[in-house]
Amino acid sequence: MKSNLRLMGPVVIAVNCGLLVLFFLSFNARVGAVHGRNAREAVVHLQNRFLKATVENQIDRIETCRMEERARWNRRADQAAAALSAWSDLDEERALAIFKGLFHGDLWTAVLREVETGRVLFRAGVFSDEPFGEGDEGAFAVGRRQRFGPYEAFFGVTAEALDGRVQAFIADEIHRSTFPFDSYLWVNEVLDYGGGDGYAVRRIHPNLPETEGMLLSTSMEDVRGNLPYLAELEGVREKGELFFSYFFKKKNSDTISEKLAYAKLYRPYNWIVAFGIHLDDMEAFTKQTTEESRHVAARLGLLFLSLLVGLLVSSQALLLLGERRFHRKDRRLLEAEVNEDALTGACSRRAAERDLAGEFEAFRRGAGAPAVMLFDVDRFKAVNDGYGHDGGDIVLRGIVETLRGTLRQTDSVYRWGGDEFLLLCRGLRPENVPSLARELLRSLAAVRRPVGGASLSVTVSMGIACFRADDDSFADAVRRADEGLYRAKKEGGNRAVVNDDDPAESS
Known part of the structure; x- marks a missing residue:
């Protein structure tokens, strides 16, 4: 009898330990499943936001470049018009020489005629047989018609050019x-929005640059028989x-896997951006976070086995708390990638729009108006032309570093x-705005940066507005700041x- 009782103790202990082990294994599997599901949901949500924000930022960039190009050529047309207006009494040879000198180059379209006889003295570029007829200017993004002396001229640049x-x-x-993953x-x-063979042309494709210019068809299939081009066309139409998925080759690899994509139509160019x-790249990230959670659960499980049932409940609570902490950390890291500019380390445009909207709502409720400073680098194209885009990148990063050493902690860049940046200066008195602007101009102009074996300094032009x-x-304040930037330029x-x-000039 005593022998049976002595044997029962170890058996009970073994059974209890076995039950605890089974409970731990079941609990650990459940925690892993919950964490994996939550991690996947968070990743998919942030991934969709990242895809959409990237495309919308690129479309904003296209529209900005388009407007800037038109503004640049309008300024050149105004300068040419001013030059012509200064000459009122010229012979034909001199008029032709001046006209040709002003409108040389591939983009200009220009016609010069004698008013009295209607005789065309010079013609270059795209024009109808009746250069001064009604409706000729319709194809031009920039155009001017002007009399000077006995001559009449039309000059401009087509929207197509x-x-x-x-x-x-x-x-x-x-x-x-470059982008993550x-x-x-x-x-x-x-x-052709009707679809079919040749409905579109592959215009830009960094993964397959050799196929740029290739005609596409809505009947083209991926390896699973999906029709991604048809889905894309129907969605934007x-x-x-739209968001859609299909199977495609990975960048710098022959591997084909499922890809989640977001596409949006930029109507002025009929571009689908x-x-x-690739989902398996994101799945690897999700799997890594799940495995980390399981390792934590395993370590805590050893504690469960040693402290028996009394400590099991509290250990479970600690485990769940740790899991949530890891989940929040992963989410913050993903959000930081969306809100930070990869090249310069400054905040992204999406973050700027979010913060500006918040500041404007606070302003409507009675808070003070922050200063909105919009600036870009003077003659930045010359930097890129002279030192390459790597040199331009060094300049942009240097500007952000200089600003962070000059601005207050409450200011954001x-x-x-x-090459355009926005500063949000909170709590700045209006009378102190010009002095801060002058200080920023001086600080940025004073820094010399090693670029391509040379020591390079740049200046900026800035427009400032308050709500x-x-x-x-x-957006109204940003527009006024942009107008100020244009004036500064x-x-x-x-x-x-x-x-x-x-203007508040730099010293």
């Missing part, structure tokens, strides 16, 4: 862009945008697009313009 320059610039920019932007140009991420009571949104650069006030 300007859009071609912008499209070539954007194609180069997309090819040089070897993802990339691509562009298909729609030729009905709603202008798209961005995608955002990359608005290209006003009659503003409908923060027009007046020679290296200066700041506060709304419509006189």
Whole structure:
């Protein structure tokens, strides 16, 4: 009897330990499943936001470049018109020499005629047989008609020519862009919204640059028999945008896997701008976070076995708390990738729009108006032309580093697009805005950066505005700041313009 009782103790202990082990294994599997599901849901949600934000930022960039190109050529046309107006009494030879000198180059279209006889003295570019007939200017994004002396001239640049320059610039920019997980932007140009063979042309594709210019068909299938081009066309045709998935080759690899993509139509160019991420790349990230959670659960499980049932409940609570902490950390890391500009370390444009909207709502509730400072680098194209885009990148990163050493902790710097930045200065008194602007101009101009074996310094032009009571949104203040930036550029650069006030020049 005593022998049986002695044997029963170890048996009970063994059974209890076995039950605890089974309970732990079951509990650990459940925690892993819950964490994996939550991690996947969070990743998919942030992934969709990342895809959409990237495409919308690129479309904003295209529109900005398009408007800037038109503004640049309008300024050149105004300068040419001013030059012609200064000559009122010229012979034919001198008039031709001046006219040809002003309108040389591939983009200009120009016609010069003698008013009295109607005789055309000079013609270059795209024009009808009746250069001064009604409706000729319709194809021109920039155009001027002007009399000087006994002559009449028309000169301008077609929308097709300007859009071609912008499209070539954007194609180069997309090819040089880098994103996490070897993802990339691509562009298909729609030729026929009815679909079918040759409905579109592959315009920009960093993964398959050798296929750019290839005609696409809505009947083209992926390896699973899906019709991704048909789905893409129907989505943008009905709603202008869509999320969709299909199977495609990975970048720098022959591996084909499922890809989640977001596409949106940019109607002025009939461009479908798209961005995608392969799901197995994100799945590997999700799996890693799940495995980390399981390792934590295993370590805590050893504690459960040693402290028996009394400590099991509290240990379970600690485990769940630890799981949530890891989940929140992963979520913050993913959100940081969306809100930070990868090149300069400044905040992204999406973050700027979010913060500006929040500040504007606070302003409507009675808070003070922050200063919105919009600036870009003077003659930045010359930097890129002289030192390459790597040199331009060094300059942009240096600007952000300099600003962070100059601004207050309450101020924020955002990359608005290209070489354009936005500063949000909270709690700044209006009378102190010009002095801060001058200090920023001096600080940025004083720093010399090693670029391509040379020591390079740059200046910036800045436009500044504050929220006003009659503003409908923060966009009104940004627009005024942009107008101030344009004035600063027009007046020679290296200066700041506060709304419509006189510029505050750098010392």
